[in-house]
Amino acid sequence: MISVVILGAGNVATHLFKVFNKTENITVRQWFNRNLKPIDQYKNSVSITDKLEALKDADVYILAVSDDAIAGISSQLPFENRLIVHTSGCVNIHDMDKKNRRGVLYPLQTFSKAATIDFSNVPICIETLDKKDYHLLKHLAVSIGSPTKRINTNQRKVLHLAAVFVNNFTNQLYRIGHEITESEGAEFDLLKPLIIETAKKVQTMSPYMAQTGPAKRNDQKTIKNHLSLLENNHHKDIYNLLTQAIQRTHGRKKL
Amino acid sequence: MISVVILGAGNVATHLFKVFNKTENITVRQWFNRNLKPIDQYKNSVSITDKLEALKDADVYILAVSDDAIAGISSQLPFENRLIVHTSGCVNIHDMDKKNRRGVLYPLQTFSKAATIDFSNVPICIETLDKKDYHLLKHLAVSIGSPTKRINTNQRKVLHLAAVFVNNFTNQLYRIGHEITESEGAEFDLLKPLIIETAKKVQTMSPYMAQTGPAKRNDQKTIKNHLSLLENNHHKDIYNLLTQAIQRTHGRKKL
Numbered sequence: 260m261i262s263v264v265i266l267g268a269g270n271v272a273t274h275l276f277k278v279f280n281k282t283e284n285i286t287v288r289q290w291f292n293r294n295l296k297p298i299d300q301y302k303n304s305v306s307i308t309d310k311l312e313a314l315k316d317a318d319v320y321i322l323a324v325s326d327d328a329i330a331g332i333s334s335q336l337p338f339e340n341r342l343i344v345h346t347s348g349c350v351n352i353h354d355m356d357k358k359n360r361r362g363v364l365y366p367l368q369t370f371s372k373a374a375t376i377d378f379s380n381v382p383i384c385i386e387t388l389d390k391k392d393y394h395l396l397k398h399l400a401v402s403i404g405s406p407t408k409r410i411n412t413n414q415r416k417v418l419h420l421a422a423v424f425v426n427n428f429t430n431q432l433y434r435i436g437h438e439i440t441e442s443e444g445a446e447f448d449l450l451k452p453l454i455i456e457t458a459k460k461v462q463t464m465s466p467y468m469a470q471t472g473p474a475k476r477n478d479q480k481t482i483k484n485h486l487s488l489l490e491n492n493h494h495k496d497i498y499n500l501l502t503q504a505i506q507r508t509h510g511r512k513k514l
Numbered sequence: 515m516i517s518v519v520i521l522g523a524g525n526v527a528t529h530l531f532k533v534f535n536k537t538e539n540i541t542v543r544q545w546f547n548r549n550l551k552p553i554d555q556y557k558n559s560v561s562i563t564d565k566l567e568a569l570k571d572a573d574v575y576i577l578a579v580s581d582d583a584i585a586g587i588s589s590q591l592p593f594e595n596r597l598i599v600h601t602s603g604c605v606n607i608h609d610m611d612k613k614n615r616r617g618v619l620y621p622l623q624t625f626s627k628a629a630t631i632d633f634s635n636v637p638i639c640i641e642t643l644d645k646k647d648y649h650l651l652k653h654l655a656v657s658i659g660s661p662t663k664r665i666n667t668n669q670r671k672v673l674h675l676a677a678v679f680v681n682n683f684t685n686q687l688y689r690i691g692h693e694i695t696e697s698e699g700a701e702f703d704l705l706k707p708l709i710i711e712t713a714k715k716v717q718t719m720s721p722y723m724a725q726t727g728p729a730k731r732n733d734q735k736t737i738k739n740h741l742s743l744l745e746n747n748h749h750k751d752i753y754n755l756l757t758q759a760i761q762r763t764h765g766r767k768k769l
Contacts, residue, residue, distance in 0.1 A: 369708060417695055421700075421702075423740060424688075425687055426712045427727035428752075429709075430715075431721070431763070432687070433684075436679045442672065449639065453677055457681045458713035459710070462706050466685050467689055470686070484671075488672065497679075508686070
């Protein structure tokens with residue numbers, strides 16, 4: 260049995276609470292938040308508190324709070340030599356107070372408030388200063404069904420950066436697709452199967468091998484047509500920059 | 515029963531042949547290609563030819579050939595007043611010779627050579643000059659299980675352009691994610707569930723509502739960290755441009 264205390268009340272904290280709470284060999288001993296209101300609805304299934312001084316004993320304390328709050332809370336913890344972990348993709352492990360053992364449990368996934376999360380689709384990247392702590396965190400992650408990977412600080416930082424490209428930036432391309440189609444009264448819905456297929460393709464094929472289209476073929480006629488269709492100059496800039504990027508990757512253009 | 519002649523031997527032609535061939539109320543009367551070699555393996559299930567003069571009678575002739583070849587082949591067809599359609603996202607319907615009735619069957623999907631295609635995931639956009647021809651093409655598309663949509667030329671052109679954003683450009687962002695992670699020995703595999711989830715999210719939520727991340731939050735500290743991690747200046751340019759795009763979309767920055 261692994262005992263856990265959760266600190267924070269955002270999406271990650273809430274989804275972790277829910278999955279821990281239904282996992283047999285994990286017990287959530289307590290849930291802390293400065294403001295009890297967002298966690299009040301769970302008070303029948305877990306002990307809740309807004310006082311760090313009242314924190315109970317546990318195998319691991321999970322600081323699922325905003326990046327800026329991690330260092331502060333870690334130094335205010337009224338105990339020593341226990342295992343504390345944060346869940347951020349970019350906060351340094353050493354930013355947490357060294358009076359406790361430190362680690363990171365970085366779930367590499369996008370969490371929406373409403374949706375239920377299948378943790379078998381949430382790779383958990385684990386970083387610790389001590390190997391013994393790694394085994395406990397791995398056990399915790401495996402218990403909720405997540406794939407796990409031991410990584411170092413640099414690897415976590417580049418994964419967080421890469422996640423911005425494949426998630427936030429990709430979503431912005433979807434947004435531009437939405438704007439362009441709606442501008443002519445065409446339906447964004449028609450693009451949805453293509454969006455899924457594009458994401459599926461790179462599950463089994465490298466993005467390099469999966470590339471197609473006018474930029475890769477250096478089809479200047481289509482590229483010119485597309486640029487003339489784009490009325491928004493910001494969209495033109497993105498079209499040009501990503502076309503050049505594809506052509507550099509596929510050897511159509513000098514570096 | 516709808517009778518079809520297919521012209522061309524690329525991915526679209528081949529996938530259309532395969533699905534038509536197994537659909538009860540469609541008969542492929544003939545398959546034409548200038549070079550018989552790529553279609554020779556199908557000669558036991560369909561009549562093949564390399565001569566336009568030998569084309570048989572059919573309800574619809576599908577020119578699934580390269581964009582540049584469409585006009586030429588359409589004018590060389592040795593008959594008149596029959597229905598000919600091309601499958602391109604960007605070639606004008608009027609580029610085909612007006613001696614025949616003209617239409618477009620534009621499948622909005624990415625086709626790989628190897629994979630079998632589930633046509634229920636391939637929206638088919640239909641354009642015709644004559645309403646009667648629209649009904650025949652719709653019947654054809656519905657028979658293979660595809661969602662269909664009647665569109666005009668401008669709508670087809672913006673859908674083709676938007677497809678470049680959500681498919682080719684998105685795939686290039688995956689490629690950059692691949693490069694960034696591998697540069698530190700982290701595994702691209704860890705990003706695959708996030709890629710799928712990002713694509714799934716916009717199936718039920720607008721890309722505007724689905725956006726998250728440092729650009730949307732205007733989290734300058736993380737943005738600076740990311741830029742300092744990026745060693746490739748081309749990647750920095752893309753990071754900056756897409757961050758600005760997100761901030762413009764979400765009102766963080768003046769137009």
